[in-house]
Amino acid sequence: MKVGLKEFLFGPVWDSANEPPKYGILAFILASFGSSFLTVLFAVPISILVAVAIGQLLPSAVGTVLRSIISLLAGIPSVIYGFMGLVFVVPFVQRVFNLSSGLTMVSAVIVLIIMTLPTIISVSETSINSVDKSYLEAAYSLGVRKEYALFTIIIPAAKSGIMAAVQLGIGRAIGETMAVIMVAGNIPQMPSMLKPVRFLTTAIVTEMSYATEQTRGVLIGIGLVLFVFIFIINSVFRFLIKKAGMIHG
Amino acid sequence: MSIITTTNINLYYGDKQAIKDINMDIEKNEITALIGPSGCGKSTFLRILNRMNDTITNCKITGEVIFDNINIYDSKIDPMLIRKKIGMVFQKPNPFPLSIYDNIAYAPKYHGKKKGELDEIVENSLMAAALWDEVKDRLNKSALSLSGGQQQRLCIARTIALNPEVILMDEATSALDPISTYKIEDLLNELKKTYTVVIVTHNMQQASRIADKTAFFLYGDLIEYDLTSNIFTNPKNKETADYVSGYFG
Numbered sequence: 001m002k003v004g005l006k007e008f009l010f011g012p013v014w015d016s017a018n019e020p021p022k023y024g025i026l027a028f029i030l031a032s033f034g035s036s037f038l039t040v041l042f043a044v045p046i047s048i049l050v051a052v053a054i055g056q057l058l059p060s061a062v063g064t065v066l067r068s069i070i071s072l073l074a075g076i077p078s079v080i081y082g083f084m085g086l087v088f089v090v091p092f093v094q095r096v097f098n099l100s101s102g103l104t105m106v107s108a109v110i111v112l113i114i115m116t117l118p119t120i121i122s123v124s125e126t127s128i129n130s131v132d133k134s135y136l137e138a139a140y141s142l143g144v145r146k147e148y149a150l151f152t153i154i155i156p157a158a159k160s161g162i163m164a165a166v167q168l169g170i171g172r173a174i175g176e177t178m179a180v181i182m183v184a185g186n187i188p189q190m191p192s193m194l195k196p197v198r199f200l201t202t203a204i205v206t207e208m209s210y211a212t213e214q215t216r217g218v219l220i221g222i223g224l225v226l227f228v229f230i231f232i233i234n235s236v237f238r239f240l241i242k243k244a245g246m247i248h249g
Numbered sequence: 250m251s252i253i254t255t256t257n258i259n260l261y262y263g264d265k266q267a268i269k270d271i272n273m274d275i276e277k278n279e280i281t282a283l284i285g286p287s288g289c290g291k292s293t294f295l296r297i298l299n300r301m302n303d304t305i306t307n308c309k310i311t312g313e314v315i316f317d318n319i320n321i322y323d324s325k326i327d328p329m330l331i332r333k334k335i336g337m338v339f340q341k342p343n344p345f346p347l348s349i350y351d352n353i354a355y356a357p358k359y360h361g362k363k364k365g366e367l368d369e370i371v372e373n374s375l376m377a378a379a380l381w382d383e384v385k386d387r388l389n390k391s392a393l394s395l396s397g398g399q400q401q402r403l404c405i406a407r408t409i410a411l412n413p414e415v416i417l418m419d420e421a422t423s424a425l426d427p428i429s430t431y432k433i434e435d436l437l438n439e440l441k442k443t444y445t446v447v448i449v450t451h452n453m454q455q456a457s458r459i460a461d462k463t464a465f466f467l468y469g470d471l472i473e474y475d476l477t478s479n480i481f482t483n484p485k486n487k488e489t490a491d492y493v494s495g496y497f498g
Contacts, residue, residue, distance in 0.1 A: 134343035138404070140304060142356035142411060143333030152355070157346045 003218060009225070014188040014198075016207060016215045023218045025203065025225065031191040032200045032226075035105060035180070036173040039112040043120055043173075044166055050117070051125035052150055067122070074118035082182030085111035090183055097194055103185035105197040111179050116169040123168060127161020128154060160244040167237040171230060177201035200226045252277040252415060252445050253298060253335075258312035260293060260302065260469075267293050269469040270312075275415075280437055280446045282460030282477065284453060286497065290469040291449045295417050298447065299335035300328040317414070333360060336408035340420040342400035344392035344407070349375075349384050352392045352403055353410045360411065370410050377443075378406035379436050398429025405436065409444075416440065418448040422455065434459050453493055457481045465489045 003023045011024020054063045054070075089110050094102030131154050139149035155162070177199075185196020186206060198206065204219050204226075211219055251274035260268035268290050275281050275298075283291040296302045298314060300321060313320045321331045333356075344352050353371040362370065371388070375381040380402045384395070392403055401421060408416055418437075422430040437446055437459055450456050456463050457477055464474040465486075473480060473489040484490040491497060 132343070134339060134341060135345055137301075137304075137339065138343045138345065138407075141299065141301060141332055141337035141339075142359075142407065143329040143331075144356055144359050145329060148359060153345050153347070 003214075003221075008218070008221060012190060014203070016211070016218070021215065023215075025200070025222055027188060027190045028198055028200045028203045028222065029225070029229075031105065031184075031197040032174055032229075034191050035109050035112060035197075035199065036170055038109045039116055039173040040166060040170055042109075043113045043116045043169055044162075046113075047117055047120035047124055047165070047169075048128075048155060048162065050121050051128055052155070054121070055125045055129045056146070056150055056154070067125070070118045070121055074122060078115065078176060078179040079182075081111055081115045082179035085114075085179060085183040099194060101185065101196070103183060103196050104194050105184060105191055106193045108180040108184035108197070108199075109193075111183050112173045112176060115176065115179060116172050119172060120165045120169040123165035124158065124162045127158040127165070130161070131157045160241045163237060163241045163244060167234060167241075170233055170237075174230060174233070175201060175226070177205055181205060200229075250277045251275055252316065253447075254315040255297070256313040256315065258294070258297060258310065258314065260290075260297060260311075261309045262305075263307050267469050268297065271471045273464060273471060273474060275445065275447060276462065277445050278441055278443075279461040280441050280448065280459050282456035282463045283447065283449045283466060284451075284456050284463060284492070285466035285472075286492065287451075289466040291464075291466045292419050294466065295419055295447060295449050296337075298415070298417055299332050299337055301332070301337060303328050333411050334413050335415040335417060336411060336413040337417045337419065338401070338404050338408055338421045341424055342397055342404055344395070344400050344403050346391065346393055348389045349392050349395070349403065350388040352407050356407065357410050374406040374410040375403075377409045377440070378402045379432065379439075380406055396429070398425050398432060401425060401429065401433060402436065405433070405440075409440075413444065415445045415447065418446065420449050420451060423451060430455070453481075453495075465492060467492070 008023055008025060010026050011022060012026050013022045013024045014027060015022040054066050085107060089107050090102035092102065093099070093104055093107045135153050135157065136146065136149055139153060180199055181202040184199065184202065186198050186202055187196040188198045189195065191197045200222055204222050207215060208219055253275040255271055255273045258268055258271045259266060271294060283295060285291045293302065297310060302308050302310065310322060314322055316335065319326065345355060347355065350371055353374050354367045357367060357370050372381065375384060380399060383399060392400065395403060422433050434455065440446060448460065460477045462475065463477040463480040465472045465480060467488055473484060473486045480489060481493050484493060
């Protein structure tokens with residue numbers, strides 16, 4: 001049996017064990033995109049604030065300590081984040097939303113936010129710190145406070161670097177497997193914040209070990225979909241970064 | 250009439266004393282030039298006049314700077330308000346990476362000017378800086394697209410936009426070509442009718458061309474301060490005579 005592209009990409013039901021099997025991955029696509037989007041939506045503003053605080057506002061000794069902690073966090077294996085999520089985030093979500101289980105998409109998003117923060121922070125901090133210092137000096141000389149100058153001049157001038165940081169963050173969020181499989185419940189159904197979900201990545205890893213010929217092919221197809229999406233996202237960002245870089249010379 | 254009076258100003262970078270007990274009156278509506286060899290403290294002294302040295306860590310200042318009958322180093326004074334009245338133009342042109350219009354409107358907007366007033370402020374400031382005719386058709390273009398000389402006049406216009414009383418210029422023409430330099434010198438002669446101008450310059454011809462009074466600094470001391478004509482043709486001090494006739498520096 002062959003699987004049509006349309007029912008593969010837009011089919012709402014995944015049931016590979018049934019006869020005949022259903023190989024719709026729409027739910028995975030939506031879960032992957034939704035969670036990555038939400039992750040970036042929260043992680044980017046937090047990261048920019050932290051990056052500005054570390055590089056520009058806090059005393060340099062404090063900044064140095066925080067910076068080394070953050071680079072340590074960036075190097076922790078994702079399975080550890082998943083484990084921490086299982087121990088802290090999942091019970092927390094269960095309690096706050098009064099659910100029978102905290103293994104939900106929202107738990108995955110929270111873990112992803114925590115995981116992507118270190119990368120986005122350190123890349124955006126580097127780009128914010130490398131903005132010409134004379135802009136700040138000019139702002140001072142006009143009686144403008146540092147905080148205002150940072151948000152109106154310095155951060156916009158660091159835009160292309162921050163976008164590169166966001167690109168890395170999205171890449172990590174959409175490609176993350178281990179941490180999210182541990183906290184997301186991994187049930188193939190249409191995504192909803194307070195229900196268990198399965199992602200593109202976790203769909204592959206869940207069934208690959210026992211997949212028979214056809215399912216195996218479909219799983220490889222999911223990998224291809226993931227690759228194409230990452231490729232598109234990166235191309236869009238490359239374009240945006242180039243455009244932003246051109247404005248600021 | 251003097252607009253700024255410094256009394257027993259000392260400045261230390263850590264243990265090192267960079268400015269030694271300087272008493273100086275700066276006359277209103279005149280151009281005062283500060284000259285001296287590199288490292289003599291003239292730029293440091295200039296930055297004392299609008300508290301720009303506040304941003305440097307490990308820098309201690311004693312003494313008084315009286316401006317408009319107040320000591321700007323009084324602990325109750327907000328340095329931002331001082332810098333609004335005593336503007337500064339730097340050695341390297343440092344327009345913000347914004348449009349020409351936004352560069353001028355930036356500080357007035359921050360200090361509470363209404364949107365409706367900004368057009369007029371922008372036009373008047375650019376006129377006063379003799380830049381209006383060159384840029385009036387491209388106010389929305391990036392300021393970074395201007396030439397170095399135009400950028401520096403834009404920085405002057407940006408300072409004028411706050412309607413300051415004093416404009417400090419830290420080697421503001423040293424990065425420019427002779428024609429741009431000439432334009433700015435011309436402009437300063439015009440500006441001194443409205444504002445008081447203090448310039449730091451390495452170019453002794455420039456001081457002799459445009460300054461009403463000239464102060465010669467050496468190793469953090471104010472060696473001689475007199476009418477420019479006296480400094481250059483009839484200096485009282487031997488070191489001044491040596492410096493202006495080119496024996497050292």
